[in-house]
Every structure is written in structure tokens, then in C-alpha cells.
Amino acid sequence: MTSYGDSSTLQKHPWPDARGRYGDFGGKFVPETLMYALEELEAAYNEAKTDPAFQEKLAWYRTHYIGRPTPLYYAERLTEHLGGAKIYLKREDLAHTGAHKINNALGQCLLAKRMGKRRIIAETGAGQHGVATATACALLGMECRIYMGSEDIERQKLNVFRMRLLGSEVFSVESGSKTLKDAINDALRYWVANVTDTHYVLGTVHGPHPFPVICRDFQRVIGDEARAQILEMEGRLPHTLIACVGGGSNAIGLFFNFLGDEQTRMIGVEAGGISITPGMHAARFDGGTYGMLQGAISYVLQDEDGQIGSTHSVSAGLDYASVGPEHAYLFKNGRVEYTHASDEEALRAFQMCSQLEGIIPALESSHAIAHAVKVAPTMAKDEILIVNLSGRGDKDVTQAAKLLMPDEEF
Amino acid sequence: MNRIDARFAALKAEGKTAFIPYITAGDPNLAQTEKLVYALEKAGVDIIEFGVPFSDPVGDGPVNQEAALRALKNHITLKDIFACVARIRTNSPIPIVLFTYFNPVLAYGFVGFARDAAAAGVDGVLCVDLPPEEATEYKAALDEAGVRTVFLMAPTSTDKRIELIARNSTGFIYYVSRLGVTGERDALETDLRSAVARIKQHTDKPVAVGFGISTPAHARDVASMADGVVVGSAIVRMIGQLGDTPDMPEKVAAFTKTLVDAAKVI
Numbered sequence: 001m002t003s004y005g006d007s008s009t010l011q012k013h014p015w016p017d018a019r020g021r022y023g024d025f026g027g028k029f030v031p032e033t034l035m036y037a038l039e040e041l042e043a044a045y046n047e048a049k050t051d052p053a054f055q056e057k058l059a060w061y062r063t064h065y066i067g068r069p070t071p072l073y074y075a076e077r078l079t080e081h082l083g084g085a086k087i088y089l090k091r092e093d094l095a096h097t098g099a100h101k102i103n104n105a106l107g108q109c110l111l112a113k114r115m116g117k118r119r120i121i122a123e124t125g126a127g128q129h130g131v132a133t134a135t136a137c138a139l140l141g142m143e144c145r146i147y148m149g150s151e152d153i154e155r156q157k158l159n160v161f162r163m164r165l166l167g168s169e170v171f172s173v174e175s176g177s178k179t180l181k182d183a184i185n186d187a188l189r190y191w192v193a194n195v196t197d198t199h200y201v202l203g204t205v206h207g208p209h210p211f212p213v214i215c216r217d218f219q220r221v222i223g224d225e226a227r228a229q230i231l232e233m234e235g236r237l238p239h240t241l242i243a244c245v246g247g248g249s250n251a252i253g254l255f256f257n258f259l260g261d262e263q264t265r266m267i268g269v270e271a272g273g274i275s276i277t278p279g280m281h282a283a284r285f286d287g288g289t290y291g292m293l294q295g296a297i298s299y300v301l302q303d304e305d306g307q308i309g310s311t312h313s314v315s316a317g318l319d320y321a322s323v324g325p326e327h328a329y330l331f332k333n334g335r336v337e338y339t340h341a342s343d344e345e346a347l348r349a350f351q352m353c354s355q356l357e358g359i360i361p362a363l364e365s366s367h368a369i370a371h372a373v374k375v376a377p378t379m380a381k382d383e384i385l386i387v388n389l390s391g392r393g394d395k396d397v398t399q400a401a402k403l404l405m406p407d408e409e410f
Numbered sequence: 411m412n413r414i415d416a417r418f419a420a421l422k423a424e425g426k427t428a429f430i431p432y433i434t435a436g437d438p439n440l441a442q443t444e445k446l447v448y449a450l451e452k453a454g455v456d457i458i459e460f461g462v463p464f465s466d467p468v469g470d471g472p473v474n475q476e477a478a479l480r481a482l483k484n485h486i487t488l489k490d491i492f493a494c495v496a497r498i499r500t501n502s503p504i505p506i507v508l509f510t511y512f513n514p515v516l517a518y519g520f521v522g523f524a525r526d527a528a529a530a531g532v533d534g535v536l537c538v539d540l541p542p543e544e545a546t547e548y549k550a551a552l553d554e555a556g557v558r559t560v561f562l563m564a565p566t567s568t569d570k571r572i573e574l575i576a577r578n579s580t581g582f583i584y585y586v587s588r589l590g591v592t593g594e595r596d597a598l599e600t601d602l603r604s605a606v607a608r609i610k611q612h613t614d615k616p617v618a619v620g621f622g623i624s625t626p627a628h629a630r631d632v633a634s635m636a637d638g639v640v641v642g643s644a645i646v647r648m649i650g651q652l653g654d655t656p657d658m659p660e661k662v663a664a665f666t667k668t669l670v671d672a673a674k675v676i
Binding site: 297 | 487541544561563568
């Protein structure tokens, strides 16, 4: 594999341990039926990780199919407009299928194929992970079932059609809050019943070990590239990195290879929703507490009895009650700062990026841009700020139009 | 002696199999749950599994999910369930096992949970999404309080895992009869008998079989191969249909008696 001039991340951040823990977080909390599948997956992954043939195949698909490396783009007009730090956008929106999700989906589908699994299942919130998984399955000739909350299906109709066009079956999930969390529950229920011939492509750095580390390893290519690109373009490391955090895969992807660079500040941006009151947001580090949801110990939005709370965000991809355990660890030890942007701030950033750069960002990524809008003006002009533009916003235009132009018909 | 251990010992002496119904605590409300416990006891059940309602019951099929949601609409908490068990204990020594998800227990705190469960008269706890390797502190707290720790075993459990689960289980082992979540099924797994026999090679602890058992014929078959028969969704579905009606406990108990009788034929 290409060497990107690694930072000292692995020395300073040797997680997860053998139990799948990141400090106090993570682990493997699933019904017994799935324990065998997790052990099998971990063994297969460890083998693939050190197999040059697998790594070559992955690298080949990254170059020729996903279109990597994605550009690190200097956003000149946005920089001038905000009048502070030099803003670079890591253009994951230009990866095939329009978001970073394909990095993990294709990696895991290649792994599943190697394990002899014939069927793939996945959950999806915004639809990006569902589309990425459906795409990888079409490419590799695998059967694919996608679970999606009925509320998300309503707000992401275009992605539902894309998944069907790609040959996947999409299952509408009517239980609970009818969003991402419930889609994961139903995917897990199906997996329990079909675990022998089915691989579950979990879409983020959450869930039981080894999912968080597998997803991180497939997503770290974002930061591996960005670090090499910025060193080549600017000859120095960035001052600040910003990424949005739902489950947290694009953020870990960008941050990971910089974790050892102590001079680089990192900020994860959660969904502030309408306000930071229960049920109106998805800012786990602002209203969440120590808990276990869907396989891992982390910060969870819950009531005092341990019942999972409802969440809200304008962006389906950030609308989740828990967060990846590695983020929980990085929050607790202070290496990464976490904040939130409201629905309104994200919508403003969505328009600003479109108008100043000709790039329509996903509503998820718009949360990261919204925070850049706040911090860039406070930074010196020679300081470098990298924002992960994790996905394109085409999927969001109908919803945004309804919010921004409520009097018109769409 | 722990009430679960005592019951299995007595059944073993008689050559009989335990019949264990699962009900969701607080569906339709705790007053009805209490009455249902007495009615089920009269119908001859040996141990009762009390489902603790959870918002995200990933191990359950639709019938038990809906029951949990009905109970949660009444804001049923672990404290309420302990109070209910304590009331039952003034009238009945029927062994009670809590069937719960991990997060409510984690939120309660292991030591307090174990202490309050024991004080209320809970005899054992089964945590659906907690494998033994993550259960060290949880198990230490329950062991200390004298509450039995039941763990799940599954068709996918390897010999190594069977050993691990058997070692950590006290009271009994709960064998999940098939791949999948809770819910009724038309037929039992064809290789169930050999699966139970395989577990028995590793342990002398009682093995109860659940998931998918819903008819008297199933109950009779399972009773011929295991130490306990668990029936959940078939009973929970009936509770859901009858709801908060005065004769719900009697009607559910009458149906349960047909299952008990079938299980006790052997």
C-alpha cells in the first residue's frame, strides 16, 4: 500500500484492545447467537488485513472504481468570505456514489465475499450507506437487503429508488421511532436469523467489536490521503480538522492519521437539531450519558431508566441516539473536541457552500461547514483548516427546498 | 436454597420437566401482571420469566416488541417491577427470573440492581444482549446477592462457548432453539434433540429450551429432551389480545395449562 507518512497515531492511540475496548467504551454486547459471527468476522478480517492480495484488490477498486484519492480542494471564495483560516475541503462527495460511505461498504463486501457469504444486509439512515452497499453488491454480484426507517424513506425517496435500481431490496422499518436506530434493530434481527450465510455491513464506527475497527480501517484512507495532500500542497500540517459526527465514520476516517499530530486540533460536530432539549437533537456529548446501545458502550441519549431517547435532526445521517465508542474515548480523554450545529445553521451553511463554491454539500456535511463558519474567522490567515465534505447534497435538495422555499410546490 | 435451584431439584426427583412462561411485566399494567402470576402458578407453571420492557428489544420479534411498547407507555421501570415482585412475594414463592436487556441494568448500576432484585425476591436474571465475557462485574454483583445468572446458549455456540456459558450460568442455561428472534413458529428445529444432547455433554446444569415453542405438541416434544420448556410469544400475544379485561389472567392461565399439561406428560 501507498505510504502516507504516518503520524505517530498508533503509538499514542493503541485502541481497540483485544476485547474491542477503547478505554471504557466499546465491547461486544449482542445476543449469543451473534457471538460466533463476530468471532468469525474478526478472524477473517485479521487475516485479510495482512494478506497482500486482499489489500491490493482493495487498492485497485479504490483507484479504479471509487475514484480515489479524492481531491483536497482549497475553497478560496469561502476562505475569503469568512476572512480567516485557509479552508480546504476533503472532497468525499466526489467518491463514487457521492459520499465516503463507499470506502467502508466496498471494503466490507469484499471481505464478506472472501468469507463465502452470499447475502449482504445493511441499515441506512440518509440512504448514503444503503446506496453504497447496494452499489458494492451490484459490483460484486451479491444479494442485498437494506433496512430503512419509514420516516427516513419518506425524506430520502430518491435514494430508495437508487437502491432498488441497483438491484437491492429495501425494507421499510415501522418499529420504534422509524429512523436509523430502528433500521439497525431490524437488520440485527434479520442477521440473528440468517447469520450463517449473511454478512451485516454496518455503516459506521459503532456496533459490537470488530465493526468499529473494521469501519475505521476502511475509512482512514480519508485522513491518510488528506495528510499526504496537505503536506504536499502546504508543506505543513493543518491547524484544525472539522467533521460531522453521526455514528462518526467520516470523522474517524479524517482524524485517525492525525491523532498523533498533537499540534492539530480536531472538532467533531454533532446534530444540534432544533434545540438541546430531550428529543429535539442528536448531540450525544451534550445530553448523553454512559450507556450501551446496539452492541457498544458509549454515550447514549437515554432517560434515567436506561430507555433510549428519541432524537431529531434535519439530517437523517446524524439522527442517532449513540455515537461510535472511539469517539466516546476521544471525547473523554480530550483529544478531540465535540460541539454541535443546529438545523438552521446547517441549512445556512448548505446554501453558503453552494453559492460560494458551486458545491452542494450533504446536510450531514453542512453541519461541519456550519462550524467552520464559526471558527474560521477566529483563526489567523496562515492557519489551515480542513473540513471533511463527507457527501454531496443532491439527495437533500427536495427536503431543503421544502424548508427554504415553503410557499412553493416541489 | 435459591427457589430456582430448589424447583429444578424437586422436578428432577419427580422426573418432570419445568414449564416456564414468559410474560412482559406491566403489560397491560402491573396489577394485572400480579394477578396473572397467581393464575399461572395455579395452572401449574414452575418458574416465571418476567420480561423487563426496553425501548430497543433487538432479540425480540414483533409480539414481544409490541408488549414492551405497551408496558413502556405506562412508564414501567425496574423499580416498579421490583415493587411488583415484592408484593407477589407476600403471597407466592413461585420462582421469578427477570428477562432483560443490558442498558436498563447498566443505568441502574450493577450493585444496586443486584441488591434490590434480591431484596424484592427475584431469583435469577437473564440479560439477552450480555455475553459472559462482558459480564464480569454484573455477575459478581448478582453472585454476591445470591441471584442466579442465566445466560443464553445458541445453535451457533461453539464447544468453547458452550463451556464458557455453562461455567457462568447458575440456576439454569437457556438454550435458544433456533437462529432468530423470539416468536411463534410452526415447527421445532429438527436437530434440537442432538443440540441439547451436545450441551449435556458439557454440563450437568439444567437446560431450558425456548424461542419458537408455541403449541402443546411443541411443549411435549421439548419436555422429552430438556429440563425446562419456555413459552413466550404465544402467551404474550394472548395477553395483548385480551388487554386490560377482568378475566384476562384466567383466560391466559387456561391456555397456559394446556401447554403445562403437555409438558408434564413426559
